[in-house]
Amino acid sequence: MWFEDFQIGERHEIGDYTFTEDEMIAFAKKYDPQSFHVDPEAAKQSIFGGLIASGWLTVAVWMKVMTAHHTPEAKGLAISPGFEDLRWHKPVRPGTTLFFSTEITGKTDLKSRPHMGLVLNRNEARDQDGTLYMSIVTKVLREKKGTAA
Amino acid sequence: MALLHFEDFSPGQKLALDGRYAVTAEEIVAFAREYDPQPHHLDDEAAKKTVLGGLAASGWHVCAMAMRLIVDGLVGKAAAQGAAGVEECRWLKPVRPGDVLRLELEVLETRAPTSRADIGFVKIRWDVFNQNERVAMMISAPMFLRRT
Numbered sequence: 001m002w003f004e005d006f007q008i009g010e011r012h013e014i015g016d017y018t019f020t021e022d023e024m025i026a027f028a029k030k031y032d033p034q035s036f037h038v039d040p041e042a043a044k045q046s047i048f049g050g051l052i053a054s055g056w057l058t059v060a061v062w063m064k065v066m067t068a069h070h071t072p073e074a075k076g077l078a079i080s081p082g083f084e085d086l087r088w089h090k091p092v093r094p095g096t097t098l099f100f101s102t103e104i105t106g107k108t109d110l111k112s113r114p115h116m117g118l119v120l121n122r123n124e125a126r127d128q129d130g131t132l133y134m135s136i137v138t139k140v141l142r143e144k145k146g147t148a149a
Numbered sequence: 150m151a152l153l154h155f156e157d158f159s160p161g162q163k164l165a166l167d168g169r170y171a172v173t174a175e176e177i178v179a180f181a182r183e184y185d186p187q188p189h190h191l192d193d194e195a196a197k198k199t200v201l202g203g204l205a206a207s208g209w210h211v212c213a214m215a216m217r218l219i220v221d222g223l224v225g226k227a228a229a230q231g232a233a234g235v236e237e238c239r240w241l242k243p244v245r246p247g248d249v250l251r252l253e254l255e256v257l258e259t260r261a262p263t264s265r266a267d268i269g270f271v272k273i274r275w276d277v278f279n280q281n282e283r284v285a286m287m288i289s290a291p292m293f294l295r296r297t
Contacts, residue, residue, distance in 0.1 A: 031213035033220055034229075047230060055232065056216055060184040060209045067186055078187070079200060080208060080240065087234035 003107070003117035003142040011103040014069035017061050019053055021094035027057040052091035058098075058134050059086060062123060065100045079141045081118075086136040098125040098133055105137070116141050153227040155261065155269030155294040162256040166222030170214045172206060174246035180210040205243035211250075211286050212238065215277050218252040228295035230268060235290040242285040249280040257289060261296065269296050 021040070028037030032054035035042040043051040092098065106120035119142055125134040174193070181190030185207035188195035193204040206214075223229075244250065258272040270291050277286040 027213075031217045033217075034224060034231075036231075054216070055234075056209070056213045060180075060213070063207070063209050064184045064186075082208070082237065082239035083235075084237045085234070086238070088232070 001142065002145045003119065004145050006104050006107060006119045006142065008104050008107060011101060012069070014100045014102055015065040016097055016099045017065055018097040019057075019061070019092050019094060021051060024051065024053045024057060024092075024094060027060075028054045032056055048091050050093060052093055053096075055086075055088040055134075058088065058092050058125065059136060061098075062100055062125060062134065062136070066102065066123075080139055081141065083136055083138045086134075088134055090131065090133045092133055096127060096133075098127060100125050102138075110141075113141070115144055117144060118142075153223075153294070155228075155259070155271065155296045158256050158259050158271045158294070160256050160258055164223070164254045166218055166252045166254065168218045168221045168251065170218055170250040172214070172244055172246060172248040172250065174204060177204060177206045177210065177244075177246060180213070181207050185209055201243050203243075203245060205245055208238075208240045208286070211240065211244050211277065212288070214244075214250060215252060215275055215286065215288065218250065218277075219254075219275070222252065223254065230293035230295060232290060232292045235288055236272070237287075237289050239287045240285075241287060242279065242283050244279070244285050248285070250285065251278050252276070253278065267296055268293050270294075 025038050028034070036046040036048050036052055037054045040051045100123065102121045102123045104119060105122045108118045110116055110118055119140050121138045123136050123138055124132060126132050178191055181187070189199045189201045189205055190207045196204045253276045255274045256271060257274050260270045262268070262270065271294055272289060272291045275288040275290065276284050279285050
Protein backbone atom coordinates (compact mmCIF):
# COMPACT_ATOMS: atom_id res chain seq x y z
CA MET A 1 0.00 0.00 0.00
CA TRP A 2 1.30 3.43 -0.97
CA PHE A 3 0.52 6.79 0.61
CA GLU A 4 -1.72 7.57 -2.38
CA ASP A 5 -3.81 4.41 -1.78
CA PHE A 6 -5.12 5.58 1.60
CA GLN A 7 -8.38 7.56 1.40
CA ILE A 8 -9.67 9.85 4.14
CA GLY A 9 -12.94 8.50 5.51
CA GLU A 10 -12.07 4.86 4.74
CA ARG A 11 -13.19 2.82 7.74
CA HIS A 12 -12.73 -0.85 8.62
CA GLU A 13 -13.89 -3.17 11.35
CA ILE A 14 -10.63 -4.97 12.04
CA GLY A 15 -11.59 -7.69 14.50
CA ASP A 16 -12.47 -8.47 18.10
CA TYR A 17 -10.74 -9.79 21.18
CA THR A 18 -11.86 -11.23 24.51
CA PHE A 19 -9.77 -10.30 27.53
CA THR A 20 -9.06 -13.00 30.13
CA GLU A 21 -8.11 -12.52 33.75
CA ASP A 22 -4.98 -14.65 33.19
CA GLU A 23 -3.66 -12.45 30.39
CA MET A 24 -4.54 -9.26 32.26
CA ILE A 25 -2.62 -10.39 35.35
CA ALA A 26 0.37 -11.78 33.41
CA PHE A 27 0.79 -8.56 31.42
CA ALA A 28 0.39 -6.31 34.46
CA LYS A 29 2.80 -8.33 36.62
CA LYS A 30 5.47 -7.57 34.06
CA TYR A 31 4.63 -4.03 33.01
CA ASP A 32 2.01 -2.38 35.22
CA PRO A 33 1.92 -4.05 38.66
CA GLN A 34 -0.67 -1.84 40.31
CA SER A 35 -2.93 -3.76 42.71
CA PHE A 36 -6.12 -3.27 40.65
CA HIS A 37 -4.34 -4.88 37.64
CA VAL A 38 -2.72 -7.87 39.40
CA ASP A 39 -4.71 -8.78 42.51
CA PRO A 40 -8.44 -9.60 42.13
CA GLU A 41 -9.06 -9.37 45.89
CA ALA A 42 -7.26 -6.05 46.38
CA ALA A 43 -8.96 -4.74 43.23
CA LYS A 44 -12.36 -5.17 44.89
CA GLN A 45 -11.33 -2.56 47.47
CA SER A 46 -10.06 -0.12 44.81
CA ILE A 47 -12.01 2.68 43.11
CA PHE A 48 -12.60 0.24 40.23
CA GLY A 49 -14.37 -2.36 42.38
CA GLY A 50 -12.62 -5.26 40.68
CA LEU A 51 -9.75 -6.34 38.47
CA ILE A 52 -9.24 -4.23 35.33
CA ALA A 53 -6.78 -4.51 32.44
CA SER A 54 -3.77 -2.24 32.22
CA GLY A 55 -4.56 0.38 29.60
CA TRP A 56 -1.28 -0.61 27.94
CA LEU A 57 -2.61 -4.15 27.47
CA THR A 58 -5.75 -2.77 25.81
CA VAL A 59 -3.71 -0.75 23.34
CA ALA A 60 -1.26 -3.64 22.74
CA VAL A 61 -4.25 -5.84 21.91
CA TRP A 62 -5.43 -3.18 19.44
CA MET A 63 -2.01 -3.50 17.75
CA LYS A 64 -2.34 -7.29 17.73
CA VAL A 65 -5.74 -7.11 16.04
CA MET A 66 -4.45 -4.46 13.62
CA THR A 67 -1.41 -6.49 12.55
CA ALA A 68 -3.58 -9.58 12.02
CA HIS A 69 -5.95 -7.53 9.88
CA HIS A 70 -3.27 -5.83 7.85
CA THR A 71 -0.85 -8.66 7.15
CA PRO A 72 -2.28 -9.84 3.82
CA GLU A 73 -2.49 -6.41 2.21
CA ALA A 74 0.38 -4.62 3.90
CA LYS A 75 3.08 -3.75 1.44
CA GLY A 76 6.33 -2.52 2.81
CA LEU A 77 7.18 -1.42 6.26
CA ALA A 78 4.83 0.68 8.36
CA ILE A 79 6.91 2.89 10.63
CA SER A 80 5.16 5.08 13.16
CA PRO A 81 6.59 8.25 14.72
CA GLY A 82 4.08 8.08 17.57
CA PHE A 83 0.44 8.58 18.51
CA GLU A 84 -1.82 11.09 20.19
CA ASP A 85 -5.03 11.35 22.16
CA LEU A 86 -5.06 7.83 23.60
CA ARG A 87 -8.08 7.60 25.90
CA TRP A 88 -9.15 4.82 28.19
CA HIS A 89 -12.85 5.65 28.46
CA LYS A 90 -13.98 2.64 30.48
CA PRO A 91 -12.14 -0.06 32.43
CA VAL A 92 -11.76 -3.41 30.65
CA ARG A 93 -12.73 -6.32 32.90
CA PRO A 94 -12.18 -10.10 32.57
CA GLY A 95 -14.49 -11.52 29.92
CA THR A 96 -14.97 -8.20 28.12
CA THR A 97 -15.00 -8.56 24.33
CA LEU A 98 -13.96 -5.48 22.39
CA PHE A 99 -14.59 -4.82 18.70
CA PHE A 100 -11.94 -2.68 17.03
CA SER A 101 -12.35 -0.25 14.15
CA THR A 102 -9.98 2.07 12.30
CA GLU A 103 -10.76 5.11 10.17
CA ILE A 104 -8.42 7.26 8.11
CA THR A 105 -8.86 10.82 9.38
CA GLY A 106 -5.95 12.69 7.85
CA LYS A 107 -3.02 12.64 5.42
CA THR A 108 -0.10 15.05 5.46
CA ASP A 109 3.04 15.54 3.39
CA LEU A 110 6.33 15.64 5.20
CA LYS A 111 8.75 18.45 4.43
CA SER A 112 11.59 16.47 5.97
CA ARG A 113 10.87 13.35 3.90
CA PRO A 114 9.47 14.28 0.45
CA HIS A 115 9.19 10.60 -0.54
CA MET A 116 6.89 9.82 2.36
CA GLY A 117 3.59 10.93 3.83
CA LEU A 118 1.92 10.57 7.19
CA VAL A 119 -1.43 8.79 7.46
CA LEU A 120 -3.55 9.46 10.56
CA ASN A 121 -6.14 6.98 11.81
CA ARG A 122 -8.68 7.23 14.57
CA ASN A 123 -9.09 3.81 16.15
CA GLU A 124 -11.83 2.74 18.52
CA ALA A 125 -12.62 -0.20 20.76
CA ARG A 126 -16.27 -0.77 21.64
CA ASP A 127 -18.21 -3.58 23.29
CA GLN A 128 -21.16 -5.42 21.72
CA ASP A 129 -23.52 -2.64 22.86
CA GLY A 130 -21.43 0.02 21.16
CA THR A 131 -20.03 1.48 24.39
CA LEU A 132 -16.66 3.11 23.77
CA TYR A 133 -13.77 1.70 25.84
CA MET A 134 -10.68 3.06 24.11
CA SER A 135 -9.80 5.48 21.34
CA ILE A 136 -6.46 6.53 19.88
CA VAL A 137 -5.13 8.55 16.95
CA THR A 138 -2.26 6.66 15.33
CA LYS A 139 0.25 7.90 12.75
CA VAL A 140 2.01 5.82 10.14
CA LEU A 141 4.62 6.83 7.57
CA ARG A 142 3.92 5.53 4.06
CA GLU A 143 6.04 5.70 0.94
CA LYS A 144 4.79 7.61 -2.05
CA LYS A 145 4.43 5.90 -5.42
CA GLY A 146 7.40 5.99 -7.72
CA THR A 147 9.72 7.41 -5.12
CA ALA A 148 10.85 4.16 -3.52
CA ALA A 149 14.60 3.74 -3.43
CA MET B 150 7.06 7.69 54.04
CA ALA B 151 4.01 9.85 53.41
CA LEU B 152 2.48 9.33 49.99
CA LEU B 153 2.80 12.15 47.49
CA HIS B 154 -0.51 13.90 46.91
CA PHE B 155 -1.73 16.34 44.30
CA GLU B 156 -0.49 19.29 46.33
CA ASP B 157 3.09 17.96 46.23
CA PHE B 158 3.32 18.56 42.48
CA SER B 159 3.92 21.89 40.75
CA PRO B 160 4.68 22.85 37.14
CA GLY B 161 8.37 22.73 36.22
CA GLN B 162 9.19 20.17 38.91
CA LYS B 163 11.57 17.46 37.66
CA LEU B 164 12.14 13.96 38.91
CA ALA B 165 14.74 11.47 37.69
CA LEU B 166 13.65 7.94 38.59
CA ASP B 167 16.23 5.53 39.99
CA GLY B 168 14.96 2.47 38.14
CA ARG B 169 16.66 1.01 35.08
CA TYR B 170 15.15 -1.34 32.47
CA ALA B 171 17.59 -3.63 30.68
CA VAL B 172 16.19 -4.54 27.27
CA THR B 173 16.85 -8.00 25.89
CA ALA B 174 16.36 -9.51 22.42
CA GLU B 175 14.31 -12.32 23.98
CA GLU B 176 11.86 -9.90 25.55
CA ILE B 177 11.61 -7.74 22.39
CA VAL B 178 10.73 -10.83 20.35
CA ALA B 179 8.39 -12.31 22.98
CA PHE B 180 6.37 -9.08 23.24
CA ALA B 181 6.26 -8.65 19.47
CA ARG B 182 5.16 -12.26 18.85
CA GLU B 183 2.18 -11.69 21.11
CA TYR B 184 1.16 -8.12 20.25
CA ASP B 185 3.07 -6.62 17.31
CA PRO B 186 4.37 -9.35 14.98
CA GLN B 187 6.08 -7.22 12.34
CA PRO B 188 9.44 -8.38 10.92
CA HIS B 189 11.48 -5.49 12.36
CA HIS B 190 10.39 -6.49 15.88
CA LEU B 191 10.84 -10.24 15.39
CA ASP B 192 13.94 -10.97 13.37
CA ASP B 193 17.31 -9.23 13.33
CA GLU B 194 18.12 -10.28 9.76
CA ALA B 195 14.80 -9.04 8.40
CA ALA B 196 15.11 -5.87 10.47
CA LYS B 197 18.52 -5.09 8.94
CA LYS B 198 16.80 -4.66 5.58
CA THR B 199 14.50 -1.95 6.98
CA VAL B 200 15.14 1.70 7.88
CA LEU B 201 15.45 0.57 11.49
CA GLY B 202 18.68 -1.19 10.54
CA GLY B 203 18.28 -4.01 13.06
CA LEU B 204 15.98 -5.54 15.65
CA ALA B 205 14.00 -2.88 17.54
CA ALA B 206 11.33 -3.09 20.22
CA SER B 207 7.70 -2.44 19.38
CA GLY B 208 6.77 1.10 20.38
CA TRP B 209 4.00 -0.38 22.53
CA HIS B 210 6.61 -2.47 24.29
CA VAL B 211 8.61 0.71 24.99
CA CYS B 212 5.45 2.27 26.47
CA ALA B 213 4.99 -0.82 28.65
CA MET B 214 8.61 -0.77 29.86
CA ALA B 215 8.31 2.94 30.67
CA MET B 216 5.11 2.21 32.59
CA ARG B 217 6.99 -0.34 34.68
CA LEU B 218 9.59 2.29 35.56
CA ILE B 219 6.79 4.72 36.50
CA VAL B 220 5.00 2.15 38.66
CA ASP B 221 8.21 1.24 40.50
CA GLY B 222 9.51 4.79 40.80
CA LEU B 223 6.47 6.98 41.26
CA VAL B 224 3.07 5.30 41.46
CA GLY B 225 4.00 3.29 44.55
CA LYS B 226 5.05 6.50 46.32
CA ALA B 227 2.04 8.56 45.32
CA ALA B 228 -1.66 8.62 46.09
CA ALA B 229 -2.20 7.68 42.46
CA GLN B 230 -5.74 7.12 41.21
CA GLY B 231 -4.99 5.87 37.72
CA ALA B 232 -4.87 7.63 34.38
CA ALA B 233 -7.39 8.20 31.63
CA GLY B 234 -5.06 8.35 28.67
CA VAL B 235 -2.02 9.79 26.93
CA GLU B 236 -2.03 13.16 25.22
CA GLU B 237 0.95 12.49 22.97
CA CYS B 238 3.68 9.90 22.44
CA ARG B 239 6.69 10.21 20.17
CA TRP B 240 8.97 7.32 19.32
CA LEU B 241 12.25 9.14 18.65
CA LYS B 242 14.94 6.44 18.62
CA PRO B 243 14.77 2.68 18.13
CA VAL B 244 15.08 0.67 21.37
CA ARG B 245 17.41 -2.26 20.84
CA PRO B 246 18.69 -5.35 22.64
CA GLY B 247 21.26 -4.28 25.24
CA ASP B 248 19.75 -0.84 25.76
CA VAL B 249 19.24 0.26 29.36
CA LEU B 250 16.32 2.63 29.79
CA ARG B 251 15.69 5.19 32.50
CA LEU B 252 13.01 7.81 32.98
CA GLU B 253 12.95 11.51 33.74
CA LEU B 254 9.65 13.17 34.58
CA GLU B 255 8.65 16.81 34.41
CA VAL B 256 5.40 18.25 35.71
CA LEU B 257 3.80 20.26 32.90
CA GLU B 258 0.55 21.31 34.49
CA THR B 259 -1.55 20.80 37.60
CA ARG B 260 -5.28 21.34 37.83
CA ALA B 261 -7.78 20.88 40.64
CA PRO B 262 -11.20 20.43 39.07
CA THR B 263 -14.02 22.31 40.77
CA SER B 264 -16.32 19.32 40.24
CA ARG B 265 -14.27 16.99 42.49
CA ALA B 266 -12.82 17.96 45.82
CA ASP B 267 -10.87 14.72 46.28
CA ILE B 268 -8.93 14.40 42.99
CA GLY B 269 -6.44 16.53 41.08
CA PHE B 270 -4.92 16.19 37.60
CA VAL B 271 -1.19 16.34 37.08
CA LYS B 272 0.09 16.35 33.51
CA ILE B 273 3.52 14.81 33.32
CA ARG B 274 6.09 14.59 30.55
CA TRP B 275 8.02 11.32 30.46
CA ASP B 276 11.41 11.29 28.76
CA VAL B 277 12.74 7.77 28.26
CA PHE B 278 16.53 7.93 27.95
CA ASN B 279 18.80 5.17 26.70
CA GLN B 280 22.31 4.50 28.04
CA ASN B 281 23.75 6.97 25.50
CA GLU B 282 21.65 9.78 26.99
CA ARG B 283 19.47 9.95 23.90
CA VAL B 284 15.71 10.33 24.34
CA ALA B 285 14.14 7.21 22.82
CA MET B 286 10.54 8.09 23.63
CA MET B 287 8.60 11.09 24.91
CA ILE B 288 5.11 10.94 26.39
CA SER B 289 2.86 13.57 27.88
CA ALA B 290 0.10 12.13 30.00
CA PRO B 291 -2.24 13.30 32.73
CA MET B 292 -2.57 11.26 35.90
CA PHE B 293 -5.02 11.54 38.78
CA LEU B 294 -3.86 12.00 42.34
CA ARG B 295 -5.73 12.28 45.61
CA ARG B 296 -5.84 15.70 47.21
CA THR B 297 -4.88 16.12 50.84
